[in-house]
Amino acid sequence: MDSDTLQVFQSELTCSICTKCFLDPVTIDCGHSFCRPCLSLCWEESQTPRSCPECREIPEWSDFKTNIALKRLASLARQARADHDHSSEEQICVTHQEAKGLFCEVDQTLLCGPCSELPEHAAHSHSPIHRAAEESRVGDASQAVWDLENYVALRKAMITVQYQRIPLLLHEDEKMHLEALEQEAKEICQQLKGSVFTMTEQAESMREMYRELTEMCHKPDMELLQVRKEDPFSERETSVQLHLPQPVVPEFNVWPIPGLIDWLRQFQVYIELHNERVTHHLPVFEDLRCLLAGPDGPDVDYTPPRSIYFLSWGAESFTSGQHYWEVDVAGCCNWAIGLCNDSWARESDMALDSKGIFLLLCIKENSQHSLFTSFPPLPQYVKKPLGQVGMFLDYDGGILSFYDVANSSLICSFLYCSFSSPLKPFLCSRYP
Incomplete structure (x- = not known):
């Protein structure tokens, strides 16, 4: 299938919500088709009656069956794309016209066999692509353990600052809070390390199966047919699939700090909001979604159609002093709150990697809510607040903290900041 035909074929099998090939496609009353998860998420976040995301017709039924024919065609389209990509120029060495089947661990590039023997690569360590991918996944899991340990150390500092700030809080409460955090961190780290161990074992098992299959391909025909009849790999492959490690999603309890909100409210100020704007495009969210997708994610717009x-x-800026205010985020799945300088507020791009922004962002992906602070985006492994979020700025002390008001607990803090320009309160919410 040539590139033009493949492109047309795939465009007809693309979900207009996620802009990818259909997964579990359903066709609704009006005739339009979507991925079942995409349609469910779109309707879940919508504030209006459930309607077709394309033509806005309201379907009579909501219990749709999988479109089997469309599902098979989408599977063929994905396979065709994979075959096309595998044989594309990017996967073939221009010099030697051979497939790039090796990964150079020093230069982090793909090489063909002859290229790996050239002087500039001969002394480097190389590995087959599939093995490099397995080791990369193990490395990612190991990095997650390291990141979690760093997060716990930072969160300890956040908690300690809260107890140091408020003289009425008891030292015993601080000790219990830190001990509880330590215990939770220990349990989550054990789960992550267990996942790393399991992935390492399975990677070795897959490599062994690959070696055996390679040897089996060179057996005589009759012997090969006998091996095929006995099917020695089926049970082992099934075992590997059944014992794939489940992803570990770290989440820490946020322990209430008695008297915290009452103490903060002595610094409460009224925030008058102005310069309200409505837009369909906001890079601060879209940049974060691209980062979450990773470097191998598709280069597409992650914002669902018709998102607003x-x-x-804030009408006024802060240049000194201590200030506390609250924002209601109830009923909103995607939001960003915090402070920004005047120049960022005036910029049209509002990129996530800009200087002068101190934001807490909530992102909903696949029914999972995640919290991040900017920049660089750091995950905050605590539950999404359900109502009021309090913000306390100590401009001269270089601290901005976020609180779950209903729980009287700390969400996270920016510590040891060097505020040097006027800062405005900022609020953004996204629908659907």
Whole structure:
């Protein structure tokens, strides 16, 4: 299938919500088709009656069956794309016209066999692509353990600052809070390390199966047919699939700090919002979604069609002192709150990697809520607050903290900041 035909074929099998080939496609009353998870998520986040995301017709039924024919065609389209990509120029060495089947661990590039023997690569360590991918996954899991340990150390500092700030809080409460955090961290780290161990074992098992299959391909025909009849790999492959490690999603309890909100409210200020804006495109969210997708993610817009961002800024800026205010995020799945400088507020791109922004962002992906602070984006492994979020700025002390008001608990803090420009309160929410 040539590239043009493949492109047309795939465009007809693409979900207009996620812009990818259909997965579990359903066809609704009006005739339009979507991935079942995409349609469910779109309707879940929508504030209006459930309607077709394309033509807005309201379907009579909501219990749709999988479109089997469309599902098979989408599977063929994905396979065709994989075959096309595998044989594309990017996977073939231009010099030697051989497939790039080796990964150079020093240069982090793909090489063909002859290229790996050239002087500039001969002394480097090489590995087959599939093995490099397995080791990369193990490395990612090991990195997750390291990242979690760093997060716990930072969260300890956040908690300690809260107890140091408020003289009425008891030292015993601080000790219990830190001990509980230590215990949770220990349990989650054990789960992550167990996942690393399991992945390492399975990677070795897959490599052994690969070696055996390679040897089997060179057996005489009759012997090969006998091996095929006995099917020695089926049971082992099934075992590997059944024992794939489940992803570990770290989440820490946020322990209430008695008297915290009452103490903060002595610094409460009224925030008058102005410069309200409505837009369909906001890079601060879309940049974060691209980062979450990773470097191998597709280069597409992650924002669902017809998403609307509502932005507003405080009428006044802070240049010194201590200030506390609260924002209601109830009923909103995707939001960003915090502080920004005047220049960022005036910029049209509002990129996530800009200087002068101190934001807490909530992102909903696949029914999972995640919290991040900017920049660089750091995950905050605590539950999403359900109502009021309090913000306390100590401009001169270089601290901005976020609180779950209903639980009287700390969400996270920016510590040891060097505020040097006027900062405005910022609020953004996205629908659907």
